[in-house]
Amino acid sequence: MxxxxxxxxxxxxxxxxxxxxxxxxxxxxxxxxxxxxxxxxxxxxxxxxxxxxxxxxxxxxxxxxxxxxxxxxxxxxxxEETEHSFASSKQNPSGRVRIDLPSAFGRRHVLPILLKLANKHPQLDLSVTFNERKIDLIQTNIDLVVRIGTLEDQADLIARRLGEQKLIICGSPSYLTRCGVPSTPEELSQHDCIIDWRSGHRHSWLLKNSMGKTEAYNVPVRYEMGDGEAVLAAALAGLGLIQAPTWLVNEQLESGALLPVLNDQSGGEMPINLIWAKNQHMQPKLRVVIDALLSAAQNRISSFRAI
Known part of the structure; x- marks a missing residue:
């Protein structure tokens, strides 16, 4: 009825x-x-x-x-006044949006889109922070976060996929000349490994087994760095091997400053998600930022092309 x-x-x-x-x-x-x-x-x-x-x-x-x-x-x-304000705000979104991004990925691939958006909407104010920690959006008063990795199932959050982060193991020519090129994952135990270390992260890399399934593989850690840029700098300095996302090392791989190893085993992937709190009403200032990031990811334009 x-x-x-x-x-x-x-x-x-x-x-x-x-x-x-x-x-x-x-x-x-x-x-x-x-x-x-x-x-x-x-x-x-x-x-x-x-x-x-x-x-x-x-x-x-x-x-x-x-x-x-x-x-x-x-x-x-x-x-009618409320609908008019919504329509007006959609054309000219205003107010502050607080966004938290992964350090290296955020600076390279998300921040350029946000800066372009800020120029387009002069009444839109942005507060952008960078860290990798899991945060409570409500308690920290954060509107949007971008996170890399598998998400926990949380009913009060909405997540939309921006892309996939592909991983590769590589090292500098000077390091590989000095220490040799590993031909199996087991030979990593004889190498200096550099990890992107953060609190709560395991000392492991994602490697494919003989069945093609991706598994966490513990590696001996020589150097621990606080973010991706520091890991890249350490590898370029010849300190050891790294497993890094392709968006971080593509330029160095193309120039020969870094060389890939264990190609058949190192191709792990991790999801990249845009996350915000579930709310009955989506504010125009938040919607315009979400739409810009999702559009960039969908079209693989701008900085997202490198994911």
Whole structure:
């Protein structure tokens, strides 16, 4: 059974009251006079008051009808003003959006999109921070985060995929000349390994086994660095092997400053997600940022091309 829209009769009443005629109101609403009359009766029954005086020649509002019409018109005006503000904000989003990004990836691939967006919308204010930690969006007052890796299932959050981070193991020519090129994952135990270390992260790399399945593989750690840029610098300095995302090392691989090893085993992948708190109403300032990042990811344009 279809549930009757409780506000449908309200709209019918306002139209009748403003037109002063059931016939004119029915014509404007595109319904029959009989259906309109029944709708008004249902409204009066629900409210428990009589709204209209009806005669064969004219209709007029009761005292209750006048009071109810004034309230209806005030509510309609408020809704129209709210809708207008939404439309205006969509064209010119304003206010502050707080965004937390992974350090190296955020600076290289997300920040350029945000800066372009800020230039396009001068009333949009951005607060951008960089870290890799898991954070509580509500307690920290953060609107959006970008995170790399598998997400925990949280009902109060919404996540949208931006892309996949592909991993590769590589080292500098000077290091590989000095220490040799590993031909199996087991030979990594004889090498100096450099990891992107953060609190709570395991000392492991993602490697493919003989069945092609990706597994975490513990490696001997010689150097621990706080972010991807530091890991890259250590590898370029010839300190050891790294497993790094292709977006971080593509330029160095193309120039020969870094050389890939264990190609058949090192191709692990990790999801990159845009995350925000579930809310009944999406503010225009937040929507414009989300749309820009999702559009860049979908079209593989701008900096996201390197993911």
């Amino acid at each position: 279809t549930t009757q829209d409780p506000f449908l009769s309200v709209r019918h009443f306002v139209t009748v009251a403003q037109s002063g005629s059931f016939t004119a109101a029915a014509l404007a609403l595109g319904i029959t006079g009989s259906a309109l009359s029944k709708s008004i009766v249902r409204l009066e029954t629900r409210l428990g008051v009589k709204l209209l005086h009806r005669t064969t020649r004219r209709i007029s509002l009761t005292l209750e009808g006048e009071a109810y019409l004034a309230s209806c018109l005030k509510a309609i005006k408020l809704l």
